[in-house]
Amino acid sequence: MEKAHISRSQKLAGDRQIRRQTAGFGNPARANCDLPRIGVFVCHCGNNIGGVVRVPEVVEYARTLPDVAYAEDNMYSCSEEGLSSIKESIVRHKLNRVIVASCTPRTHEPLFKRACEEAGLNKYLFEFVNIREHCSWIHMHAPDEATEKAKALVRMGVAKARYLEPQEEFQSDVYPAALVIGGGVAGMTAALNLANQGFVVHLVEREAELGGLLRGVNKVFPTYEDAGEFLAPLIQQVENHPRITTYLRSEVESVEGFIGHFQVRVTNGHREAEFEVGTVIVATGAQEFKPYGYYGYPMLPNVVTPLELEEMLKKGFEFPRNVVMINCVGARIAERPYCGRFCCTAALKNAVLIKERDPRAKVYILQRDVMAYGEHIERHYRRAMELGVRFIRYSLDRPPEVVGVRQAREVKVFHQLIGKELTLPADLVVLVTPLVPQPDSEKLSRMLKVPRGSEGFFLEAHLKLRPIEFATDGIYLCGSARYPSNIIESVSQAYAASAKAATPMRQGFVQVEAITAFSDEHLCTGCGTCVLVCPFSAIELRVGENGQKSWVNATQCKGCGSCVAACPNGAMQQRGFTDRQVLSMVEALVSS
Amino acid sequence: MADTINEIASQCDLFLCVECGKCVAACPMTEIFKDFSYEVSPRGMIEKTLMDFDVLTDIGIWFCLTCDVCTEICPAGVRYRDFVERVRQLAIQRGLTEHGLFCRRCGGFFLPRHTLEYISEQLEDGAIPDEYLTFCPRCRKYDFGEKMKEAIPDRRKALLRRAAKL
Ligand SMILES: Cc1cc2nc3c(=O)[nH]c(=O)nc-3n(C[C@H](O)[C@H](O)[C@H](O)COP(=O)(O)OP(=O)(O)OC[C@H]3O[C@@H](n4cnc5c(N)ncnc54)[C@H](O)[C@@H]3O)c2cc1C
Numbered sequence: 001m002e003k004a005h006i007s008r009s010q011k012l013a014g015d016r017q018i019r020r021q022t023a024g025f026g027n028p029a030r031a032n033c034d035l036p037r038i039g040v041f042v043c044h045c046g047n048n049i050g051g052v053v054r055v056p057e058v059v060e061y062a063r064t065l066p067d068v069a070y071a072e073d074n075m076y077s078c079s080e081e082g083l084s085s086i087k088e089s090i091v092r093h094k095l096n097r098v099i100v101a102s103c104t105p106r107t108h109e110p111l112f113k114r115a116c117e118e119a120g121l122n123k124y125l126f127e128f129v130n131i132r133e134h135c136s137w138i139h140m141h142a143p144d145e146a147t148e149k150a151k152a153l154v155r156m157g158v159a160k161a162r163y164l165e166p167q168e169e170f171q172s173d174v175y176p177a178a179l180v181i182g183g184g185v186a187g188m189t190a191a192l193n194l195a196n197q198g199f200v201v202h203l204v205e206r207e208a209e210l211g212g213l214l215r216g217v218n219k220v221f222p223t224y225e226d227a228g229e230f231l232a233p234l235i236q237q238v239e240n241h242p243r244i245t246t247y248l249r250s251e252v253e254s255v256e257g258f259i260g261h262f263q264v265r266v267t268n269g270h271r272e273a274e275f276e277v278g279t280v281i282v283a284t285g286a287q288e289f290k291p292y293g294y295y296g297y298p299m300l301p302n303v304v305t306p307l308e309l310e311e312m313l314k315k316g317f318e319f320p321r322n323v324v325m326i327n328c329v330g331a332r333i334a335e336r337p338y339c340g341r342f343c344c345t346a347a348l349k350n351a352v353l354i355k356e357r358d359p360r361a362k363v364y365i366l367q368r369d370v371m372a373y374g375e376h377i378e379r380h381y382r383r384a385m386e387l388g389v390r391f392i393r394y395s396l397d398r399p400p401e402v403v404g405v406r407q408a409r410e411v412k413v414f415h416q417l418i419g420k421e422l423t424l425p426a427d428l429v430v431l432v433t434p435l436v437p438q439p440d441s442e443k444l445s446r447m448l449k450v451p452r453g454s455e456g457f458f459l460e461a462h463l464k465l466r467p468i469e470f471a472t473d474g475i476y477l478c479g480s481a482r483y484p485s486n487i488i489e490s491v492s493q494a495y496a497a498s499a500k501a502a503t504p505m506r507q508g509f510v511q512v513e514a515i516t517a518f519s520d521e522h523l524c525t526g527c528g529t530c531v532l533v534c535p536f537s538a539i540e541l542r543v544g545e546n547g548q549k550s551w552v553n554a555t556q557c558k559g560c561g562s563c564v565a566a567c568p569n570g571a572m573q574q575r576g577f578t579d580r581q582v583l584s585m586v587e588a589l590v591s592s
Numbered sequence: 593m594a595d596t597i598n599e600i601a602s603q604c605d606l607f608l609c610v611e612c613g614k615c616v617a618a619c620p621m622t623e624i625f626k627d628f629s630y631e632v633s634p635r636g637m638i639e640k641t642l643m644d645f646d647v648l649t650d651i652g653i654w655f656c657l658t659c660d661v662c663t664e665i666c667p668a669g670v671r672y673r674d675f676v677e678r679v680r681q682l683a684i685q686r687g688l689t690e691h692g693l694f695c696r697r698c699g700g701f702f703l704p705r706h707t708l709e710y711i712s713e714q715l716e717d718g719a720i721p722d723e724y725l726t727f728c729p730r731c732r733k734y735d736f737g738e739k740m741k742e743a744i745p746d747r748r749k750a751l752l753r754r755a756a757k758l
Contacts, residue, residue: 390643417630418639418643
């Protein structure tokens with residue numbers, strides 16, 4: 001298996017070389033040394049642009065601009081016909097810079113860049129001018145002004161194009177092994193999914209056993225199966241998998257490098273292990289909030305947390321008659337504003353279990369909203385109600401009160417609608433608390449250079465569009481490490497994160513767009529401002545012959561330009577957006 | 593005693609109440625009774641039942657007009673009208689009769705006192721004889737029949753009797 005995998009990656013490497021040779025970066029001599037010969041192609045986009053902007057006038061104007069060797073208009077520049085016209089013109093007019101003034105770079109820039117490449121021109125000698133969204137659409141009712149603005153934008157494009165330089169994209173290979181931190185249900189699922197795809201996985205678990213929080217849980221919603229029975233086969237698969245190495249009672253000591261090549265050191269206190277991985281998955285889960293100081297916890301022995309209740313239910317001892325659960329303890333308050341998400345459902349689950357065991361038991365759930373979301377879970381809510389579990393809403397203005405000296409005896413709660421304080425008998429009080437971040441999550445966040453949100457959970461790159469990866473390439477996250485998640489969610493996230501991690505490993509390389517930043521050694525004073533502002537942790541200070549200088553890791557750089565703007569010395573420049581290029585545009589704009 | 597109420601509550605699915613308040617919005621009592629409040633509304637009565645209040649002696653159970661709109665509209669499937677009717681029966685069995693009206697003829701419960709007060713208020717004085725309002729609907733029909741009998745002449749009565757025999 002192992003061999004088969006390596007040979008596949010070698011094959012990939014072979015493919016890559018072929019790809020590089022055929023990619024065709026044009027003739028650098030023609031692009032670099034010759035005087036600029038700029039071609040301008042202005043698109044009508046049917047009526048989209050042509051209906052407002054007077055396209056022929058813009059073409060006529062472009063011809064008057066310096067270094068423009070050729071200009072034409074196309075009905076649709078992106079059509080087969082338009083593209084071949086661009087390609088032919090590059091050859092016929094010996095163009096070494098190309099500008100298309102059309103719809104939007106979002107969807108169409110790659111298309112035109114490919115056309116340039118096919119005509120033997122480096123694709124970084126292409127410049128996009130957006131005259132649909134910036135002119136014809138937004139100034140739909142002002143054709144004169146829209147036309148003038150289109151001319152100005154073309155003028156700016158031409159000014160910049162004169163300073164464009166060919167760039168070479170580079171690829172960096174990705175080592176086909178992954179590090180998974182945390183051996184809960186999320187980490188184990190991610191590890192198995194990667195290992196089953198043929199990747200080597202290093203799974204690091206702090207505790208002596210795999211399983212995470214679920215080890216302490218009795219039965220799990222929505223199926224009411226035994227948590228132990230659910231975990232056992234998963235643990236067994238992980239432990240017996242030939243490609244998974246599990247490090248128990250161990251912690252990650254350091255992680256250095258970037259996507260493709262992370263150097264990892266793991267220690268269990270006595271021994272260290274060192275290995276290399278291409279990707280990292282953070283699945284460190286979370287912890288139960290221990291409500292010290294709330295409602296007599298931990299002084300009153302019959303006031304317990306959900307995990308303690310799970311433990312009691314597991315032991316199966318004689319269960320008390322009157323149970324009061326107080327939801328949202330330590331959650332949705334000023335200092336911890338988030339919702340624990342599954343705690344309501346876990347409370348419902350246990351209420352049902354208690355009622356089923358003894359229908360005469362009284363179970364009260366004091367709540368501030370029942371967040372029992374999801375189709376399966378609505379059923380449990382109904383089931384709890386049918387069984388006679390009583391729900392009472394309380395407000396933070398007048399929270400419940402646990403009464404009792406050595407033992408909780410009753411709970412007083414103000415019923416907001418009836419307008420009376422009710423006294424509920426209580427043999428057991430459960431304080432339903434949310435999960436909180438792992439205490440050492442800050443350390444891990446610093447080690448991996450990935451952010452945490454204001455609540456201390458790890459923060460994804462984008463809540464909606466990139467929910468299971470960090471902004472830093474090659475590092476992914478899943479399960480309760482991100483925010484409290486139930487099993488269904490943790491497992492789906494684990495599949496998603498491992499699929500994401502598998503992509504670059506399967507491909508064997510990452511391609512880097514040549515819009516990265518670079519630092520001019522002579523200007524850099526090593527102040528480190530760029531290091532601080534870089535959102536992708538792509539910059540570091542390196543001490544060399546000339547002292548401390550900043551160094552950009554192009555594999556990690558996303559070309560956002562933050563460091564360029566922040567550098568007090570102008571030492572940072574960005575390919576495709578150099579000071580000279582951008583300032584020439586500004587000059588062109590102000591000198592009409 | 594409380595257990596019996598609990599049984600009725602369970603059979604009428606009161607436990608399913610999600611406190612949405614649709615029953616209150618739809619309930620005609622809101623329009624009719626000036627002293628209407630959350631306390632006597634379907635939702636309030638349900639909540640009090642669930643919280644083990646003594647609803648048997650609560651005047652709230654004597655407010656309902658038994659139109660059953662609440663059951664129609666309830667998204668959770670609570671049958672409040674059925675619940676109220678059965679709790680009233682239970683209350684009467686326990687001798688808690690002060691809020692009910694009982695038929696002059698058969699002695700059966702037919703209307704809460706509260707409702708009659710409202711009806712009387714709405715009627716002009718003397719529009720309907722008082723005695724009419726003291727019968728249950730069935731006895732009212734019976735009484736009407738008896739009066740009609742008296743009004744029919746004897747000869748026709750004899751004819752009718754003969755026809756009945758045939
Ligand atoms: C009382 C209770 C009842 C629950 N009931 C249910 C239920 O009925 N149904 C349901 O779907 N969900 C339930 N859950 C939620 C369920 O436990 C979570 O969905 C699940 O545990 C999330 O898995 P995870 O792998 O993300 O995190 P965890 O289970 O927290 O696992 C994380 C693992 O990472 C390890 N770790 C942490 N930091 C490090 C580090 N720095 N280095 C190495 N290892 C580290 C931890 O030791 C742990 O083993 C319940 C939770 C609680 C608290």
